[in-house]
Amino acid sequence: xRTIFYLIRKEFTQIFRDKFxxxxxxxxxxxxxxxxxxxxxxxxxxxxxxxxxxxxxxESRELVNQLEGSTFFKVRFSxxxxxxxxxxxxxxxxxxxxxxxxxFGEETGNGNPGRLLVSANAINAVNAQLSWAYLNxxxxxxxxxxxxxxxxxxxxxxxxxxxxxxxxxxNESLNYKYYMLPGVLGILVLAIGFILAGLNLxxxxxxxxxxxxxxxxxxxxxxxxxxxxxxxxxxxxxLALGLIIxxxxxxxxxxxxxAILFLxxxxxxxxxLGLALFISTFSSTQQQFMFxxxxxxxxxxxxxxxxxxxxxxxxxxxxxxxxxxAAYVMRINRMVMxxxxxxxxxxxxxxxxxxxxxxxxxxxxxxxRKTV
Amino acid sequence: MKxxxxxxxxxxxxxxxxxxxxxxxxxxxxIQILLFGFxxxxxxxxAPVAFLDLSRxxxxxxxxxxxxxxxxxxxxxTLLNYNDIDKVLRKNETKAVIIFEKDFGxxxxxxxxxxISIITDGSEPNMATLITNYITAIxxxxxxELAGTQVTxxxxxxxxxxxxxxxxxxxxxxxxxxxxxxxMILICALMTSVTITRxxxxxxxxxxxxxxxxxxxxxxxxxxPYFLLSFINVIMILLLSWFVFGLPIKGSLILLLAExxxxxxxxxxLGIFVSTVSKNMQxxxxxxxxGLMLPTILLSGFIFPIENMPKGYDWIAALMPPxxxxxxxxxxxxxxxxxxxxxxxxxxxxxxxxxFIALSIRKFKIRLQ
Amino acid sequence: xxGNTVISVRNLVKKFGNFTANDDLNFKVYEGEIFxxxxxxxxxxxxxxxxxxxxxxxxxxxxxxxxxxxxKQPEQIKKNIGYMCQKFSLYEDLTVKENIMLYGGxxxxxxxxxxxxxxxxxxxxxxxxxxxxxISDLPLGxxxxxxxxVAILHEPKIVFLDEPTSxxxxxxxxxxxxxxxxxxxxxITVFITTHYMDEAEYCDRISIMxxxxxxxxxxxxxxxxxxxxxxxxxxxxxxxxxxSVQKGAQIQY
Numbered sequence: 002x003r004t005i006f007y008l009i010r011k012e013f014t015q016i017f018r019d020k021f022x023x024x025x026x027x028x029x030x031x032x033x034x035x036x037x038x039x040x041x042x043x044x045x046x047x048x049x050x051x052x053x054x055x056x057x058x059x060e061s062r063e064l065v066n067q068l069e070g071s072t073f074f075k076v077r078f079s080x081x082x083x084x085x086x087x088x089x090x091x092x093x094x095x096x097x098x099x100x101x102x103x104x105f106g107e108e109t110g111n112g113n114p115g116r117l118l119v120s121a122n123a124i125n126a127v128n129a130q131l132s133w134a135y136l137n138x139x140x141x142x143x144x145x146x147x148x149x150x151x152x153x154x155x156x157x158x159x160x161x162x163x164x165x166x167x168x169x170x171x172n173e174s175l176n177y178k179y180y181m182l183p184g185v186l187g188i189l190v191l192a193i194g195f196i197l198a199g200l201n202l203x204x205x206x207x208x209x210x211x212x213x214x215x216x217x218x219x220x221x222x223x224x225x226x227x228x229x230x231x232x233x234x235x236x237x238x239x240l241a242l243g244l245i246i247x248x249x250x251x252x253x254x255x256x257x258x259x260a261i262l263f264l265x266x267x268x269x270x271x272x273x274l275g276l277a278l279f280i281s282t283f284s285s286t287q288q289q290f291m292f293x294x295x296x297x298x299x300x301x302x303x304x305x306x307x308x309x310x311x312x313x314x315x316x317x318x319x320x321x322x323x324x325x326x327a328a329y330v331m332r333i334n335r336m337v338m339x340x341x342x343x344x345x346x347x348x349x350x351x352x353x354x355x356x357x358x359x360x361x362x363x364x365x366x367x368x369x370r371k372t373v
Numbered sequence: 374m375k376x377x378x379x380x381x382x383x384x385x386x387x388x389x390x391x392x393x394x395x396x397x398x399x400x401x402x403x404i405q406i407l408l409f410g411f412x413x414x415x416x417x418x419x420a421p422v423a424f425l426d427l428s429r430x431x432x433x434x435x436x437x438x439x440x441x442x443x444x445x446x447x448x449x450x451t452l453l454n455y456n457d458i459d460k461v462l463r464k465n466e467t468k469a470v471i472i473f474e475k476d477f478g479x480x481x482x483x484x485x486x487x488x489i490s491i492i493t494d495g496s497e498p499n500m501a502t503l504i505t506n507y508i509t510a511i512x513x514x515x516x517x518e519l520a521g522t523q524v525t526x527x528x529x530x531x532x533x534x535x536x537x538x539x540x541x542x543x544x545x546x547x548x549x550x551x552x553x554x555x556x557m558i559l560i561c562a563l564m565t566s567v568t569i570t571r572x573x574x575x576x577x578x579x580x581x582x583x584x585x586x587x588x589x590x591x592x593x594x595x596x597x598p599y600f601l602l603s604f605i606n607v608i609m610i611l612l613l614s615w616f617v618f619g620l621p622i623k624g625s626l627i628l629l630l631a632e633x634x635x636x637x638x639x640x641x642x643l644g645i646f647v648s649t650v651s652k653n654m655q656x657x658x659x660x661x662x663x664g665l666m667l668p669t670i671l672l673s674g675f676i677f678p679i680e681n682m683p684k685g686y687d688w689i690a691a692l693m694p695p696x697x698x699x700x701x702x703x704x705x706x707x708x709x710x711x712x713x714x715x716x717x718x719x720x721x722x723x724x725x726x727x728x729f730i731a732l733s734i735r736k737f738k739i740r741l742q
Numbered sequence: 743x744x745g746n747t748v749i750s751v752r753n754l755v756k757k758f759g760n761f762t763a764n765d766d767l768n769f770k771v772y773e774g775e776i777f778x779x780x781x782x783x784x785x786x787x788x789x790x791x792x793x794x795x796x797x798x799x800x801x802x803x804x805x806x807x808x809x810x811x812x813x814k815q816p817e818q819i820k821k822n823i824g825y826m827c828q829k830f831s832l833y834e835d836l837t838v839k840e841n842i843m844l845y846g847g848x849x850x851x852x853x854x855x856x857x858x859x860x861x862x863x864x865x866x867x868x869x870x871x872x873x874x875x876x877i878s879d880l881p882l883g884x885x886x887x888x889x890x891x892v893a894i895l896h897e898p899k900i901v902f903l904d905e906p907t908s909x910x911x912x913x914x915x916x917x918x919x920x921x922x923x924x925x926x927x928x929x930i931t932v933f934i935t936t937h938y939m940d941e942a943e944y945c946d947r948i949s950i951m952x953x954x955x956x957x958x959x960x961x962x963x964x965x966x967x968x969x970x971x972x973x974x975x976x977x978x979x980x981x982x983x984x985x986s987v988q989k990g991a992q993i994q995y
Binding site: 033092118119303304314 | 391394397398400401404405408411412418420421458459463465468481485488489490491492493494495496497499500501502505510512513515516519535537538539546556559563567568571652653654655656658659662663664666667668671672676677678680681682683686703707708714
């Protein structure tokens with residue numbers, strides 16, 4: 002047992018001897034979190050509209066007013082030429098073009114549906130859909146106003162309509178930061194741990210120091226453990242730092258138990274490190290390892306559910322995510338921090354992560370041979 | 374000149390002999406484009422929703438059925454009372470709870486209005502908005518149907534929409550250019566920074582410097598194979614996007630390839646610069662991968678549009694070269710613009726390239742002193 | 743010189759695919775001797791030493807080191823031996839003291855003992871002031887001497903040295919051999935491979951390997967008499983064919 006202690010001490014000494022790395026393993030996560038987290042949001046602001054008002058009636062002007070009054074839209078341009086409007090769209094000067102045909106005011110006044118034509122720049126499909134949804138919302142309000150005004154006119158009988166209201170729980174304001182911070186943190190911890198641990202082992206192979214180790218009575222598991230523990234500790238420290246920053250700078254909520262959070266993250270790290278070490282047993286140069294690591298890290302990250310919801314992925318992707326440690330830890334972090342989920346709620350995630358961690362670590366230990 | 378060519382040949386052989394790395398260098402972009410084209414999507418499919426139906430009448434049945442048969446949602450559970458909502462959302466298997474108020478059907482026809490409440494799990498904001506919007510849209514549609522059975526009155530204003538450039542609202546249009554941008558800069562910067570610092574770490578850099586080759590020749594010789602490799606990669610990716618995803622290249626292919634070469638050059642020179650500030654491979658990898666990955670994904674406009682970011686971020690984003698390339702590539706591929714529309718971004722990329730090269734030369738000279 | 747047999751090799755064969763690196767080797771090494779394992783580069787010396795130290799498994803044959811079977815009990819062997827490999831392998835980014843402390847701890851020595859031996863070692867080698875220097879800052883000769891000292895720090899029964907004096911200046915080589923003699927006097931058996939034929943003269947017994955086979959095994963003097971040679975080098979030239987280029991001969995060990 003004391004052997005492990007000596008080995009771990011050596012690992013820490015080596016890590017911190019490289020001043021740059023010693024600072025970067027804590028510095029990079031801190032800096033990236035402070036800068037990146039505020040940037041991420043799907044909220045749409047300032048959708049720029051170009052209006053073609055061929056009607057120029059009170060009704061059409063009122064519609065434009067309502068649009069101007071909404072927080073989402075900015076009426077930037079107004080023109081009579083469809084060509085000019087499309088040009089503006091093409092040159093990214095506006096996001097939506099709203100065309101109000103002549104006769105609009107008359108028709109809506111008479112109970113006929115007034116038509117509107119909207120052209121949207123749909124390259125960013127999500128933005129386009131959301132803008133479209135918001136625009137519909139404004140138009141709905143406009144509709145309501147017309148009905149309200151004409152209630153006396155009795156042009157129409159009241160139509161039964163279902164009213165929909167909604168509330169977002171756990172994150173009332175849909176603050177994306179709450180969602181992204183644990184995600185960004187998780188990704189950084191994943192990348193740092195994976196790369197450092199793997200490079201470390203490959204470097205020992207490349208420089209020959211591993212031979213000297215292989216010739217000692219050290220047990221395989223002791224060596225592997227010593228390769229994992231320092232990075233596990235560093236990862237957890239990064240987690241703690243991240244949470245502190247999150248609380249102080251972004252005021253993220255913390256509904257659940259810190260213990261569960263750290264437990265989940267610890268098991269996650271073991272899984273990540275185990276895989277990294279397993280891959281490094283196949284790599285003969287640091288360069289080789291790095292590109293393999295790149296491959297895995299990017300896949301894990303982009304499929305972790307942080308940018309695109311897991312439920313929207315095709316079935317085969319969701320199956321793959323069964324072995325993606327990042328997907329599990331994202332879920333656990335979110336559930337515990339934002340929803341205050343209990344151990345019971347996350348138990349399935351935790352047990353699955355544990356299985357993955359054990360498998361990857363076992364693979365790494367068994368692949369490593371002291372006697373060739 | 375002959376010496377230089379000999380050196381370049383050695384570098385090429387060196388790379389092409391490492392079959393494993395080669396497979397990965399070509400494989401990474403291919404697999405990732407495939408993955409993200411197919412995986413990344415913001416469409417809703419079978420999102421699980423629970424119903425808390427306090428009326429249980431014909432109307433609520435109709436609305437529930439309409440929601441569940443839309444393809445976007447499926448019924449996960451039927452709740453009995455309000456307290457269950459928190460429990461079920463916490464388990465993470467249900468994304469939203471739809472509540473019908475008491476006497477729903479009766480109120481709807483006698484008072485003209487009845488209420489549905491949606492409680493959505495806001496911990497995943499993008500999902501939450503989508504879900505709420507889709508449910509609302511389905512209900513609005515239901516309203517329209519209801520109104521249609523009445524004699525008078527319809528929705529007053531009916532907007533139609535044309536989605537330009539991406540009529541079927543495919544997510545690829547955003548993601549494939551973004552993935553190209555991300556992968557190319559990471560691979561290129563990583564490749565060059567690692568290959569140069571490797572010589573530093575193993576002490577063979579001195580050997581090279583003492584040789585009759587000029588330092589410039591050494592660097593160019595080392596970088597050239599990666600340039601070729603990356604270019605082949607870009608062509609493969611474009612082919613894949615075209616054949617597998619039907620992503621068009623509306624604009625000039627030549628312009629696109631030329632801009633891609635510029636981008637590759639910029640990324641390679643970034644890698645060179647990183648190698649001048651790194652003492653060993655570990656450091657180089659840290660800077661060019663860990664340091665670059667997330668900022669590129671998050672700040673380049675790849676997934677999160679820059680316009681949506683808080684004030685001041687346009688300045689930060691302005692420092693990110695990938696940001697400009699994404700604009701260029703989207704414009705050429707999807708809108709089919711010519712050089713005229715992207716000359717500004719092109720100029721900026723050229724400036725970045727020159728800046729990285731200049732900085733590297735300066736650093737290199739200082740070291741030699 | 744006879745005494746206890748610490749290494750016993752019978753019919754050792756090591757194949758890598760179709761290439762036979764060690765072809766039916768037979769020899770014994772006795773306690774306290776300095777046994778030189780000579781041969782040209784590529785002859786198969788490193789392969790053998792790796793098998794003896796438990797780093798590599800024999801394809802067939804019986805190999806007993808320090809009382810343990812190399813095929814079945816390599817880890818037991820490792821408890822009783824020291825090893826200094828060809829590629830220099832102390833940790834470059836650790837200091838002298840840190841390296842010593844690490845290996846001492848790995849071999850189960852108590853901290854106080856490690857510290858004591860460290861002081862002795864530093865004094866003997868005359869580099870007390872280098873105690874806190876990084877290995878990467880030390881000149882090659884010092885590194886080699888240090889590596890050897892670390893290899894015998896835990897007073898193993900046998901120490902294996904694989905070309906320890908490669909690239910080192912003659913004075914340092916002399917000092918190195920003084921250290922070897924000292925170790926042998928303490929009862930540590932020294933098994934050393936080298937391609938420097940003059941070092942053979944310092945050994946108690948030597949064997950010469952050529953193309954995977956042992957072509958000579960005796961004391962240096964007896965060999966010189968047997969082959970009517972003035973030096974071991976002459977003996978070598980007479981009996982060892984230069985390594986031919988066989989299929990798979992690139993594999994160094």
